[in-house]
Structures are given as C-alpha cells and as structure tokens.
Amino acid sequence: MKPVSRRTLDWVYSALLLAVVSLSWGYVIYASTVAARRQLRKDFPDRIFG
Known part of the structure; x- marks a missing residue:
C-alpha cells in the first residue's frame, strides 16, 4: 500500500469532522x-400547525 501524505490525512480528518x-x-x-x-x-389543540 502506498503511504498517504500528511496533507491528505489532514484533509480527510477535516472532512470527517x-x-x-x-x-x-x-x-x-x-x-x-x-x-x-x-x-x-399541546398549548393550542384547536389550531393546525403544519
């Protein structure tokens, strides 16, 4: 597996956050x-709130 750069990891962590x-x-x-x-x-049972 190819190593991942620090900048890419920072971008991924920022996107997840x-x-x-x-x-x-x-x-x-x-x-x-x-x-x-x-x-x-509860306060206004006769009205319709959509």
Whole structure:
C-alpha cells in the first residue's frame, strides 16, 4: 500500500469532522422543531400547525 501524505490525512480528518458536526447540528435543529410543534399542539389543540 502506498503511504498517504500528511496533507491528505489532514484533509480527510477535516472532512470527517465537518460531516459529524453538520449531522449533529442537523439533529439538534430537527429535534428542537419537533419539540416546538409538540408544545404548540399541546398549548393550542384547536389550531393546525403544519
């Protein structure tokens, strides 16, 4: 197997870190919108929140 340069490894690690951070922020945003909709349905059961 050919050795991998340090610059390539740094790029791969940066890309993986960016992917993990993006996925985690996406999950946080999704979970907060689900919680907000649930709270709105609880507080205002006669309204429709789409």
